[in-house]
Amino acid sequence: MSTEWWRDAVIYQVYPRSFADSDGDGTGDLPGIRSRLPYLRDLGVDAVWLSPFYASPQADGGYDVSDYRAVDPRYGTLDDARALITSAHELGLKIIADIVPNHSSDQHVWFQQALAEGPDSPMRSRYHFLPGRGENGEEPPNDWDSIFGGPAWTRVPDDPEGRENAQWYLHLFAPEQPDFNWNSPEVHAEFLDILRFWLDLGIDGFRIDVAHGLVKAEGLPSIGHAEQLHLLGNDVMPFFDQDGVHEIYRTWRRVLADYPDRIFVAEAWTPTVARSANYVRPDELHQAFNFEYLDTAWDASALRKVIDSSLDAMRPVGAPATWVLSNHDVTRHATRFANPPGSGTQIRTPGDRELGLRRARAATLLMLALPGSAYVYQGEELGLPDVTDLPDEVRQDPSFHRASGQDGFRDGCRVPLPWTRSGSSYGFGDGGSWLPQPSSWGELSVEAQTGISGSTLELYRSALNIRREVPGLGAGDAVTWHDEAPAGVLWFERDGFACTVNTTKEPVRIAAPGRVLLSSSGTLPVTDGSADLPGDTTVWWEL
Numbered sequence: 001m002s003t004e005w006w007r008d009a010v011i012y013q014v015y016p017r018s019f020a021d022s023d024g025d026g027t028g029d030l031p032g033i034r035s036r037l038p039y040l041r042d043l044g045v046d047a048v049w050l051s052p053f054y055a056s057p058q059a060d061g062g063y064d065v066s067d068y069r070a071v072d073p074r075y076g077t078l079d080d081a082r083a084l085i086t087s088a089h090e091l092g093l094k095i096i097a098d099i100v101p102n103h104s105s106d107q108h109v110w111f112q113q114a115l116a117e118g119p120d121s122p123m124r125s126r127y128h129f130l131p132g133r134g135e136n137g138e139e140p141p142n143d144w145d146s147i148f149g150g151p152a153w154t155r156v157p158d159d160p161e162g163r164e165n166a167q168w169y170l171h172l173f174a175p176e177q178p179d180f181n182w183n184s185p186e187v188h189a190e191f192l193d194i195l196r197f198w199l200d201l202g203i204d205g206f207r208i209d210v211a212h213g214l215v216k217a218e219g220l221p222s223i224g225h226a227e228q229l230h231l232l233g234n235d236v237m238p239f240f241d242q243d244g245v246h247e248i249y250r251t252w253r254r255v256l257a258d259y260p261d262r263i264f265v266a267e268a269w270t271p272t273v274a275r276s277a278n279y280v281r282p283d284e285l286h287q288a289f290n291f292e293y294l295d296t297a298w299d300a301s302a303l304r305k306v307i308d309s310s311l312d313a314m315r316p317v318g319a320p321a322t323w324v325l326s327n328h329d330v331t332r333h334a335t336r337f338a339n340p341p342g343s344g345t346q347i348r349t350p351g352d353r354e355l356g357l358r359r360a361r362a363a364t365l366l367m368l369a370l371p372g373s374a375y376v377y378q379g380e381e382l383g384l385p386d387v388t389d390l391p392d393e394v395r396q397d398p399s400f401h402r403a404s405g406q407d408g409f410r411d412g413c414r415v416p417l418p419w420t421r422s423g424s425s426y427g428f429g430d431g432g433s434w435l436p437q438p439s440s441w442g443e444l445s446v447e448a449q450t451g452i453s454g455s456t457l458e459l460y461r462s463a464l465n466i467r468r469e470v471p472g473l474g475a476g477d478a479v480t481w482h483d484e485a486p487a488g489v490l491w492f493e494r495d496g497f498a499c500t501v502n503t504t505k506e507p508v509r510i511a512a513p514g515r516v517l518l519s520s521s522g523t524l525p526v527t528d529g530s531a532d533l534p535g536d537t538t539v540w541w542e543l
């Protein structure tokens, strides 16, 4: 790793609710995560990003925070958080926490006070409270849609001033997630304090939730049309990617002057990777997720294009490119690649599982061969598919319910992990799991795959191990494309290393560039200097 550890770090995302359950209540927790840290160390990742574990009514799986300085009792205590950080550090792992500054829970004390004190309360200026339009204020203040479906405004049910003067409040997500008003100095001060609270506790960085959403266009102008935006959309909207957000992150970056080696990662949905680069200018954040990469089909020319545009966008600002294939908001890549291109990121059909897994493994080796930092989502190292057939009654994604079951299938990638072949929840815990696991998951468990040559888990372990050992992998800001790559094959070199990716279904013969380090599907015989690259396969070579 380079001295700036994050430049080439592989960061593993833990969704705390679904990783490991230490107390048998069916929900994962911090002691559960702590007990599995040696597994993550052995896997070979550098850092662990935890989705929110703060006090929360869980209206949106913890992205609705009611107390930013407390651990939710379902997940443990502050002491458990301290112990987790200490153990991680002892094992050489960094811990990144999620921070949710765009909105709080409606149960947050500020919001509760704002509701109770009525329209004239100064507490209301910490959120976006406005009178409605129409004669009796019966229409929302503007036409914005919530990203989870329905209007982005809810009228205060029992405003003390009486129904006629009842105000509306803004929530870009669920009604239980009121948006903070970042024009308020108290909001700024509060978040600076929260950052320091966790930094003092030893956290190594933050992933900033909805980093592009904090500042809204002046006057909150209406958009003028319906079908505005889905969670993963990227049109320009008056509530997203406004230039004002950058001043906030400059201030946040200055806090880190007191805390060396800590980082910020932006979850920023922007119209282009060039706009994403604005978030990682030298005086702002360290990394921004590359959702364009996540969204790219399994197609050589599309992949080459997005790799080039990502590297080109980051080079001028000196930030590492990042690469991600799965997270807690999108259908797992083993299932995305099992479905026809263009199926999107909220998929409810299993598709061709064998093909999906084969491509997922190839896609992972491609991702881990690119310069910069890569994100791995829990369970992808087991080749888990999305659970596409969860019964509607067990689904908890608020966007599923707000979109009347037509969207928001995020529960499918949040099903608790299988650790062992058998047991009430395949080793997740002793008391079942909050979402049902498919019966086939015992055979996908960590236990079933450990030590089995060719298993997806061993493929990840080998790849991460090689990534640490081969100097050509990891950091850097460029790849050299091989000009004579056959159609449908991506072929690039970096410092003593080559990566070849056959995105077609058929084998393709190539002149072997060196010694095979790793292949995503089986062994690869090289005869007389040539090799047949199997279909949907990535091979790493030492030159």
Ligand code: GLC
Binding pocket: 060, 063, 064, 100, 173, 209, 210, 267, 328, 329
């Ligand atoms: C981010 C999170 C997502 C959450 C939303 C609202 O996009 O990744 O899970 O629902 O923000 O906080």
